[in-house]
Amino acid sequence: MAEPPDRSIEDGHAHGVGAVVSAADVEAWFVREVLPLETTLMQFLSHNWRHEADIADIRQDVYEQVCEAAQERFPENAKAFVFRTARNLIIDRFRHEQVVSIEAVPDLEAFEITADTPSPERSAVARSELRRVEAAVDSLPPRCREAIVLGRIEGLSPREIATRMGITEQAVSKHLKQGIKTLADLLYGDSSNRRSSP
Amino acid sequence: MTDAREQTGGARPRRSVTVEALEEQAATWLLRRNFFDWSEDDQKELDAWLEASSSNRVTYWRLNAALSRADRLKALHQPMRKPASASKQAFPKLARSIAAVALIAVAATGSFLYLSKGKDETISTALGGHKVVTLADGSRIELNTSSTVRVHIDGDHRAITLVKGEAFFDVRHDAEHPFTVDAAGQRITDLGTKFVVRNLSDRVEVALLEGRAHLAPLDDNSKSRRADLAPGDVAMATNRSLSISKASSETIAEKLSWRSGLLVFHNTALGEVAHQFNRYNHGKLVIEGAIADLQVDGTFPANDPMTFTKIAGDILHLRVERRGEDIVLSR
Numbered sequence: 001m002a003e004p005p006d007r008s009i010e011d012g013h014a015h016g017v018g019a020v021v022s023a024a025d026v027e028a029w030f031v032r033e034v035l036p037l038e039t040t041l042m043q044f045l046s047h048n049w050r051h052e053a054d055i056a057d058i059r060q061d062v063y064e065q066v067c068e069a070a071q072e073r074f075p076e077n078a079k080a081f082v083f084r085t086a087r088n089l090i091i092d093r094f095r096h097e098q099v100v101s102i103e104a105v106p107d108l109e110a111f112e113i114t115a116d117t118p119s120p121e122r123s124a125v126a127r128s129e130l131r132r133v134e135a136a137v138d139s140l141p142p143r144c145r146e147a148i149v150l151g152r153i154e155g156l157s158p159r160e161i162a163t164r165m166g167i168t169e170q171a172v173s174k175h176l177k178q179g180i181k182t183l184a185d186l187l188y189g190d191s192s193n194r195r196s197s198p
Numbered sequence: 199m200t201d202a203r204e205q206t207g208g209a210r211p212r213r214s215v216t217v218e219a220l221e222e223q224a225a226t227w228l229l230r231r232n233f234f235d236w237s238e239d240d241q242k243e244l245d246a247w248l249e250a251s252s253s254n255r256v257t258y259w260r261l262n263a264a265l266s267r268a269d270r271l272k273a274l275h276q277p278m279r280k281p282a283s284a285s286k287q288a289f290p291k292l293a294r295s296i297a298a299v300a301l302i303a304v305a306a307t308g309s310f311l312y313l314s315k316g317k318d319e320t321i322s323t324a325l326g327g328h329k330v331v332t333l334a335d336g337s338r339i340e341l342n343t344s345s346t347v348r349v350h351i352d353g354d355h356r357a358i359t360l361v362k363g364e365a366f367f368d369v370r371h372d373a374e375h376p377f378t379v380d381a382a383g384q385r386i387t388d389l390g391t392k393f394v395v396r397n398l399s400d401r402v403e404v405a406l407l408e409g410r411a412h413l414a415p416l417d418d419n420s421k422s423r424r425a426d427l428a429p430g431d432v433a434m435a436t437n438r439s440l441s442i443s444k445a446s447s448e449t450i451a452e453k454l455s456w457r458s459g460l461l462v463f464h465n466t467a468l469g470e471v472a473h474q475f476n477r478y479n480h481g482k483l484v485i486e487g488a489i490a491d492l493q494v495d496g497t498f499p500a501n502d503p504m505t506f507t508k509i510a511g512d513i514l515h516l517r518v519e520r521r522g523e524d525i526v527l528s529r
Contacts (some may be wrong), residue, residue, distance in 0.1 A: 023248070023255070030256065031263040032515075056217040063256040129513050130496045134268050151233055154270050158233050176233060177225040182265035 004139060026070050034066060038188035048090050058093070062086045096149035138185040144179035147172055201519070215253065223247075224258040228265060264427065270509050322346040326478045326501050328459065336375065340366040342456050343478045343500075345397075364396040366454060371409070373374045380416060384435045387412040393427070394454055401436040405450050413440070461500045468492045468510070468527070481523035487527050489516065 041062065045055045065085050066075075075081035137145060143165070150161045151172075159175070162169045212492040230236065248255050250443060274488040318497030323329050323341045331339040331349070333356070338446055339347060345363020349356075354374065358367075360381040371375045371390030379386045381395055383400040404413060406427040414424035423440045427433060430450065435444045445453075459475050469490030472483035478500040488526055490512050498506045507525050519526045 025428070027255075027259045030259050035260060056215055060213070060217045060220070060253065060256070063260070064252040068252050087332045102522050129267075130270060133270055137268055137271060148268060152265070152268050167261055173229055173233075177229050179226045180228055180261050181221050182263050183268060184261050185266055188260065 021071050023071075027069055029070055029074055029078070030063070030067055034063065035188050037079055037082055041082060042189055044083060044086060045061065045090070048087075048091065051133070054093070058086070058089055060194055062090050066087070136183055139186055140179055140182055144175045144182060147175035148179040148183070151176060199230060211252075217257075219255055220257040221261065224254070224261050227258060228261055232265065244349070270512075280327055318348075318350045320346060320348045320361075325480060328456070335372065336370045338366075338368040340368075340457055342366075360395050360397045360402075362397050362399070364394065364456075366392070366394045366457060368392045369409075376379065382435075383416050383437050385416050387414070387416055396452075401434055403434050405432045405445065405453055406430070406456075407447075437439055455497070459500055462497045462499050463494045465493045465495060468494055468514075471506075471510075472527075475500065475506065481525060484521070484524050484526045486526055486528040489514070490529065 004157075038059070039058060042055065045058050046052065049055060049058060057180065062082060062085050066082055069075065069081070069085075137148060140148060146165060147161055150156045150164060151158065158169050158172045162172045165172065227247065230240065231244065248258060255374045275341070308379070317492060321329060321331055321339075321341065321343050323343060325344050327341070327343055327345075329341045331341070331347070333349070335341070335349070335358070337357070339349070339358065341347060342364040344366055346361040346362055347365055348357075348359040351357070354376075356375055358379045360375070360379055365379075367377075367379060368386070369388040369391055371377075371388060375517075377388040379388075381397040382399060383527065384397055384402045384404075386393065386395060386404055389410040389412060391411045392403050392407040393409075393411055394407070396404075404431055409427055411427045412424065413427055413435060415435070415437060417437070425433060425440060425442060427442070430444050430447065431442050432445045432450070432453075435441075443482065455462040456478075461471075461478075463471055463474075464472075467490060469485055471494045472485050472490075476484045481503065481504075483503050494510060496509070498509075503525055507516075507518045507527060510516060513529070516527075519528070520523040
């Protein structure tokens with residue numbers, strides 16, 4: 001006997017019949033559960049994959065796969081899911097290169113990912129959030145920082161920013177774009193700041 | 199035989215678009231949407247681009263999330279009049295760029311009154327109000343929200359009564375013309391000083407910034423002690439008791455952040471934060487459920503609880519709901 005469809009979704013057995021979860025919900029989940037793991041994920045990737053140049057690609061692959069999966073159903077434990085996906089993608093690459101060895105198998109335990117580690121106290125997050133964002137904005141390359149602060153915090157238009165900084169609007173756009181990209185690395189990614197200033 | 203490819207949904211081919219190129223595209227969308235004119239057609243175009251691939255989506259979401267977090271700094275200002283000893287500004291570069299915003303807040307809420315000798319006047323502020331009163335001798339009284347002072351100046355006595363609320367006093371000391379502040383049964387006598395007094399009806403809180411002052415009960419028969427206050431002293435006095443604690447100059451500067459129209463919180467319980475905002479605004483912050491103990495850190499415009507709730511809601515994962523004029527926080 002067929003079960004009502006909503007029941008099967010509740011039970012977590014929704015099968016690929018198109019997106020069950022709205023894109024906005026996936027985005028909210030991704031920002032809330034996945035992005036905060038980026039620093040650890042980047043450490044995990046560089047620990048287990050020696051070609052530095054591929055790391056950003058693998059991270060992107062991880063994000064795409066977990067979000068595609070989340071469209072069907074949110075995994076119960078986002079952290080475990082993200083790192084299992086990362087591990088499998090690395091194993092895939094090992095196979096592709098045919099260099100897989102026992103030692104090379106990514107070690108999830110070393111990153112304490114399988115354990116159900118609680119997320120940091122919300123209050124601790126709240127306490128440090130503004131400081132972290134401030135520190136990230138302050139760490140931007142000077143021209144990027146100026147453009148972002150004027151545009152985003154003081155609310156000036158690109159034309160006004162251009163006048164204030166004594167540069168063209170095109171240059172302002174370039175600084176703003178670079179600022180947005182670098183900010184994401186500073187806020188989520190590794191602290192080593194891969195991206196160099198323009 | 200199953201292999202990792204099947205488990206993970208298949209190995210990806212090498213990327214057709216590099217991550218760098220994806221980020222450049224996503225950043226261009228964000229630039230257009232956030233900094234330039236944005237039409238409905240633009241939105242449709244962006245929606246189509248996002249719809250096209252999960253690569254586009256996750257890249258855009260990630261950069262958008264970072265940019266949104268930067269917006270939180272809009273609400274953050276440094277208190278304007280921190281004493282030099284407490285000027286340990288963590289992020290001076292940013293503080294400079296937003297100082298202008300804080301200055302505007304002062305100008306918008308401040309008003310100026312001039313009182314001369316021989317006059318007897320009552321000055322009040324409404325909810326959320328802020329007034330600066332300058333006396334003929336140059337002494338200044340700054341009134342916080344919902345506060346009333348009565349000023350009586352005669353030949354040899356400058357007698358102020360803080361009828362209700364909170365006020366900051368910056369007194370030109372003149373031994374010939376004593377300056378006193380009466381509040382909730384206590385009298386503070388200035389000995390050349392800056393201090394802030396808050397009348398809590400059954401008790402009075404006095405914090406001393408500079409100079410010296412004397413605190414004594416108005417009723418000579420009172421059992422309450424009297425005390426000489428030194429800079430950094432925060433006294434809490436009732437008719438029966440007096441307690442004095444030491445506060446850092448930074449803490450005292452924060453007690454006075456209302457003079458710049460700001461509220462400063464350091465690991466402050468959400469319940470207390472709501473109480474503080476409600477001192478300044480008609481629309482009340484209402485806390486529902488067991489979230490009153492969540493801690494908050496930051497500096498916020500006192501007259502803009504919505505900005506605070508947007509940020510706090512985000513960070514503390516709270517539901518923010520408008521109920522008439524009020525804002526309800528829950529989980």
